Amino acid sequence: MKVVNITKEKTVQNFSTPYIIAEIGANHNGDMQLAKKMIDAAVECGCDAVKFQSWTPDSIVSKEEYDRNQRYNDSAKKHFGSLREMVDKYYLRTEQHYDLESYCRQKNIDFCSTPFTNREVDLLEDLHVPFYKIASMDINNYDFLAYVAQKGKPVILSTGMSTLGEIETAIKVVNNAGNDDIVLLHCISIYPPLYEDIHLNNITMLQQTFGYPVGFSDHTIGYSIPLASVALGSCVIEKHFTLDKDLPGWDHEISANPEEMKIICQESHNIVKSLGNFKRTVSxxxxxxxxxxxxxxxxxxxxxxxxxxxxxxxxxxxxxxxxxxxxxxxxxxxxxxxxxxxxxxxxxxxxx
The missing domain is CATH 3.90.1210.10 (Antifreeze-like/N-acetylneuraminic acid synthase C-terminal domain)
Known part of the structure; x- marks a missing residue:
């Protein structure tokens, strides 16, 4: 069974105690005080890491896409202005990366982030992140995958929107760059997905097909589905995190609040303990x-x-x-x- 040293202190493999990532993403809303409060809350919940997203207004959105999204029609007031205005407000500045990484070290929780260009990979490398998380959108961005893989750190690869063939090719790209430390994340890139579209059994399928540790990147509401994934052997749980689901922004509504995240952290450990082994045992x-x-x-x-x-x-x-x-x-x-x-x-x- 493949074992990945996801950090210096933590190894993961299928059915191990899951490494739990509180995905802050852009839920800090451009407010560093809010970001630090979220880090504090993640620590209190028992999370292993907080994850941000490293992009700039020029990283992932084209001019055509900006031009097409000039105004949000949102009665719930979760969004404001144009897409460009929201990106400008919510992206994490270079100096803010350093500030948040330092704060995470003080709080003894792992800092990590998803990069979207080579420039951002270099920034995260300078911050000594323990691993690289690749978003589902980049599973077929082969030059980018190779650049990340060459850094020699574990690669956590989300598989949302991907066919088995695309997943297989992405793994080969990472392997060919000299990197065999891969964790796959079963992921449904819908916010939130219908229950019938989640297919948690894909976790078992991915384990058996590729032989790598498999986790779950969750976009459901609540905590039942990520906990169910633990019973199938998920070794990493990535869950969007917020302090208030009613805050403006892209992901707050589908994120776990501290009460839910604490349940995920505590109960996932209990589930792993309760799984035991395949030998009939009477205490x-x-x-x-x-x-x-x-x-x-x-x-x-x-x-x-x-x-x-x-x-x-x-x-x-x-x-x-x-x-x-x-x-x-x-x-x-x-x-x-x-x-x-x-x-x-x-x-x-x-x-x-």
Missing amino acids: SAEIAKKDKFRRSAVAKIEINAGHIVSVNDLDFKRPGTGIQPEEIKYLIGRKVKSGIPEGELIKWEHFE
Whole structure:
């Protein structure tokens, strides 16, 4: 089973305790005080890392796309102005990267970010990020994947919108760049997806098809689906994070709030502990329950000395300290040497 050292202190493999990433993304809304409050909350929840997104107004959106999105029609007031105005407000400046990485070090939580150009990869390399998370949109951006892979750090690759062939090719690009430290994330790039479109069984399929650790990049509302993914072996959980789902911005509404994120962190650990192994195991505590909860033979009626026991003479009730139900064949046809009152546990010494 492939093991990836995702950080110096943390290894991941299928069915290991999941490495939980609070995806802040652009939910800081351009406010560094809000970003730091979110980092504090992620620490309190028990997350392993906070993740941002490293892009600029020129990184991922073309002029044509900006021109097409001049005004948001949003009655809920989650958006404002044009796409360009929102990007200008929400993108993370270079100096803010350094400020947030330093703050994360103080708070003992891993800082990471998704880059979208080589320039941003270089920035994150200077910040000594432990790994690179590649967004689903870049799974077929092969030159970019190779550039990231050559940094020699683990690559966490989201697979939203991708065919198996595209995933296979992306893995080969990373491998050919000399990097075999890959974690795949099952991902549905809809915010939020319909339940019937999630296909959590793809986690098992990806594990078996490619042999790499597989996690889950979640865009559902709530915490039930990421927790379900842990039972299938997800070793990384990436979940959008917010302090308030009603804040303006792109992703707050589908993000986990601190209460939900704390449940994900705590319960995912409990799920991993509870999975155990494929060997049938009965604990000593459970074995001790046998005497209390199983049944023993009792006299259904008063049985006199000299009587030959038949099935109609017997009942089986708690506790399980006497003659067990599976031993009934050794009772039938035997002669009683001393009387047995109705309802009393039958013992071997009652017989000749």
